[in-house]
Amino acid sequence: MKTMYKAIANSPSTQLATAISDTDKTIELVDGSVLPDAPNLAVIGIGETAETILYVEKNGNILNNVSRGFQGTAQAWSTGVKVARNFTAYDHDAFKENIETLNQQAGDIENLTTVEKSNLVDAINELLTKIGETGSLTTDEKSNLVAAVNEIKQKFTAHLADNEKHIAPTERTSWNNKQNALGYSPLNKAGDTMSGNLGIDNAGPGIVLNYNGVIKGNFYYLAGDDCLYLFNRDGASTYRGGFRFKPDKNVDIYDGTTYRKIWHAGNAGPFYVGLGSPEGVVTASVGAIYQRTDGAASTTLYVKESGTGNVGWKAK
Incomplete structure (x- = not known):
């Protein structure tokens, strides 16, 4: 300046x-x-x-x-x-150039708040009082001063009622490009990807699917390349919980000391737990396993060896 x-x-x-x-x-x-x-x-x-x-x-x-x-x-x-x-031509030129520079640095004058405009008006008025009485000015000096003041006055007259908050051009560009203060593009809510770790500091549900504004009974859903799915849904008066993993993928169960693997080729039957014998009670496909919690010797573990309904269970 x-x-x-x-x-x-x-x-x-x-x-x-x-x-x-x-x-x-x-x-x-x-x-x-x-x-x-x-x-x-x-x-x-x-x-x-x-x-x-x-x-x-x-x-x-x-x-x-x-x-x-x-x-x-x-x-x-x-x-x-x-x-x-x-008052000299230099004063006029400096006055005009500095105001234009400040206007560029602050953004368009129409984006200034009422308080910012008021402060700028006060500053200009203070500057004008320091110029001195116009009686000592030449005709050209008076003309230059009037032109400069009129130019500023016209801008204020056009935009004095604008109360919108000013943002600098670079800030406007960043927001228009959906960039945050660090320059990263935020994730698109309609679908996007991210890299790095994600930590959710929340007491569940951390990840919700089919969200329509109402949490459906703490619906959790996690998936990876080995595809261990964890889910817990309570909707339409039905509560369900469990986990799933893809065929031909190892899933480790770790107790802090030993890793134990679960693996299946895609045709493994489900696991059941309950009271009493499953025969004639539990419908399952061949290969299903049933653990009887009230069983005795040779009547604790059952395997579905035949049939398509609730028969074909054999105690082991």
Whole structure:
């Protein structure tokens, strides 16, 4: 952003105490107190031939390290020529450029909140009070100042009632691309994949299928490449629980010391547990196994050896 130099109310003037050439870097004034502290601008002379200078140091009535012809043409001036902190073309250009820069950094002005707009209006009004009385300005300076103020006023008039929260262009792009603050695209709720580990810190159900806004009795469902399915469903007055695994896949059962494997080729019968003999009671396919919890010797384990209904069970 361009440097903006402090103005002084009413733009009081002083005069050159001594004549200067067009290359002098030190200038003596009659009353240096009428100019703002360094660094700052001052205008020597009046009208179209005036010269704007930039002084880096001010010691009493002496200006040192002066940049001659900062605007306008450096030239020789005689004793008694007027010197004042007038509003310059540089002030106008810096004022306009800095506002445009701030507008780009903050986003479009229509996206500012009411409070942000109010703060910006206060800042502009404060800046205008520092410019000084317009009576000390030339016709061109007044025209430039009016043009700059009108440009800003038009933007505020058009958007002053807009209360929407501003977001910067880069933020808007990120949200439009559905990216979070880390730059990662979030998972698509309609179907997507993810890599890495997933931890669910929740007391169940952690994963729910067929979700329609109502949890159906803690329906859990997990699956992997070896396909051990765990599920627990309670819907339509029916509670079911169990696990499944694909044929020709080993599933380990681990008690903390020993691994025991379960394997089947796809035609294994189900396992049943119950009271009493299954014969004539439990319908199953050939190969099913039944554990009788109240059995005795040779009547605890049954195997379905034949039949398609509830007969064909043999105790082992």
